[in-house]
Amino acid sequence: MPTFEITTASADDLGMLGDWAHSEGWNPGLTDGQAFFAADSGGFLIGRLDGEPVTSVSVVRYGTRFGFLGFYLTRPSLRGRGYGMRVWRAGMARLSGRTVGLDGVPAQQDNYRRSGFRAAWGNARYEGVVPAGLAPPAGVTLADARTLPFARLAAYDRRYFPGPRDSFLAPWITGPGRTALCAVRDGELVGFAVLRACREASRIGPLHADSPEVAAALLSALAATAPDTAVAIDVPDVNPRAVRLVEQLGLAPSFDTARMYAGPVPEMDRSGMFGITSLELG
Incomplete structure (x- = not known):
């Protein structure tokens, strides 16, 4: 049976997340990971299937009342199998009790609404x-x-x-x-x-x-x-x-x-x- 586990990302893992995000059509900064990790070193979760990263989410805490969610990614070949939802739930549990923000691409906005998010404005x-x-x-x-x-x-x-x-x-x-x-x-x-x-x-x-x-x-x-x-x-x-x-x-x-x-x-x-x-x- 495949083994799936959720781990906290290391600073080195953030470079991998940046490359992954770029492959999905995002355009992250070349050295964003340094500032991201400094913001909240425990705020980056990776779901690993038999040790290989297959899904991720960032859930960074700011102060005591606010958090921001990003890097919600799942390998295309493994979507629809529940791995992404498991890491999502772990991330949202980390931000429990806070207002949580995210910037959602159009394809995911209905999914976010089902999880209790509401649009406040658009970014172009x-x-x-x-x-x-x-x-x-x-x-x-x-x-x-x-x-x-x-x-x-x-x-x-x-x-x-x-x-x-x-x-x-x-x-x-x-x-x-x-x-x-x-x-x-x-x-x-x-x-x-x-x-x-x-x-x-x-x-x-x-x-x-x-x-x-x-x-x-x-x-x-x-x-x-x-x-x-x-x-x-x-x-x-x-x-x-x-x-x-x-x-x-x-x-x-x-x-x-x-x-x-x-x-x-x-x-x-x-x-x-x-x-x-x-x-x-x-």
Whole structure:
């Protein structure tokens, strides 16, 4: 009889999960695993059949009230046999008592609804070459985000995310192949964004900004670090200003997901959400 067991993934396993996700049509960052593992080292589960990974899920805890589910994958040849559901149930048990978020692809959204998730908004991935030289508004300067006290950056990020994620954010902005910028006006943060190298187009996320003009300047400055290369950004339609901005910049939609929650929809500053951080960890 085949032996199926669920184990906690190691840091090395996250590279395998990234390759697996890429084979399924996702475009994870080349070094995302370092930040993912730092966020919650026990939050990645792998179902193994006779020792071979066949299904997975990430169930990362943020603070005491929120969790995010991602990396829900099952080998195509083994779908429909219950292995994926077993690892799903183990993951949801780990997040018991919390509001749980996920970004679901269209093919899975009905399954998520049956598990108690409800759509809060849609995300559309926009891709293209961002125009160069878009200046920030008067009085706003752009700077390397790593030059700011980290506590200030984390507090600003907290406006746009349902839980504290300092342990994730620190390696997210400092890891290899990444550029992190912030926008400052009169000593106050008014924008923050990160570009990271991915298996295909570079991706930008998060993109937080107090206005479309600040968001455009951050996008342009980040894209200039990877000239003539397409960038991708997952834009929440709950912020119409964000959708208008990427369309005005000539980016084109290529991929859709829905942000879904089991439990109360968290309060966030949606007007400043121009690009989500990661489909895997929120």
